[in-house]
């Protein structure tokens with residue numbers, strides 16, 4: 016097994032009648048199991064590059080090596096079964112049900128009905144959609160976000176080792192988009208496929224990419240590096256301009272909730288417990304409110320001592336527990352959530368929604384201070400290196 020899953024070697028596409036190639040000698044190594052993001056302005060050749068990788072269009076010159084095998088002149092249909100493709104408009108067939116849409120490639124591969132049915136249900140579950148509810152619906156009966164989830168499920172149907180995702184969340188409202196990004200990152204942790212992800216949004220690139228290729232015109236690579244290195248040491252003015260102002264704020268997109276060294280732990284109780292016991296527990300803490308959890312340990316409500324003294328069912332007093340973030344969420348997401356939350360903090364939950372801890376403003380400030388110190392240390396080291404040279 017090679018560590019490089021996709022190797023593009025001097026890949027070039029010259030469309031007939033065009034003066035310059037749309038993609039000019041693009042060379043890129045995509046490590047196995049990682050997400051590489053291509054980011055660049057409109058028209059720089061991102062989509063053309065992706066379509067070259069799965070041979071929807073044929074390269075004028077250059078090579079595509081997949082898992083050590085030169086596939087530049089392999090049968091394109093066979094190749095595409097090894098590469099899942101997700102695009103912005105999802106490309107779902109309108110007159111086919113969700114199950115039929117997802118089953119497209121397994122059917123081409125000759126799987127039997129039982130196996131296809133099981134796989135469809137498994138995939139719907141993986142992308143967070145209830146199979147019983149959605150299997151028989153048609154694409155127009157879904158929201159945009161749900162259609163994108165189905166697009167991802169369909170691309171994964173035959174379990175291809177590689178996924179190409181071309182602005183998959185581009186046409187989605189910002190809140191759903193953030194959710195889909197987080198869901199995909201969680202899914203990626205489980206499935207560890209090799210992904211090339213296209214976006215023109217640097218924030219999305221920073222969030223999604225293990226590595227980012229910042230592209231200029233004709234898919235010329237301006238910088239290919241980790242999000243950290245691109246933010247802290249852009250290769251040139253082009254990359255610096257592309258990152259734009261607010262690089263330090265963007266760094267909040269680099270750290271994830273799970274990376275926090277310190278998180279808080281709110282006092283918790285169950286809605287079924289005796290309010291007097293809960294009051295004592297809250298009184299023993301230095302918090303002004305406690306978090307009530309349901310039978311599955313999912314956050315339900317924030318309640319104060321006053322709420323607990325009221326003679327009312329516990330699932331009706333206090334304020335609903337909002338601002339839930341998963342460990343994959345970035346600090347930018349967590350900050351966003353906590354600003355609009357009831358309790359001034361975001362609640363960390365695991366994939367099943369069970370309570371894990373709390374992120375508050377102090378936690379985020381502490382993380383920002385650490386980043387700032389690291390940033391300063393990085394520049395000092397660079398400066399002394401330059402002075403010594």
Ligand SMILES: Nc1ncnc2c1ncn2[C@@H]1O[C@H](COP(=O)(O)OP(=O)(O)OP(=O)(O)O)[C@@H](O)[C@H]1O
Nearest residue numbers: 030033037055056057058059060061062063064215
């Ligand atoms: N079939 C085609 N024939 C001729 N020129 C094309 C064709 N497809 C794309 N181009 C040109 O190639 C260049 C790159 O286009 P491409 O769609 O790859 O860019 P992009 O970076 O994906 O842009 P966007 O972010 O706007 O989708 C553009 O100048 C475009 O006009």
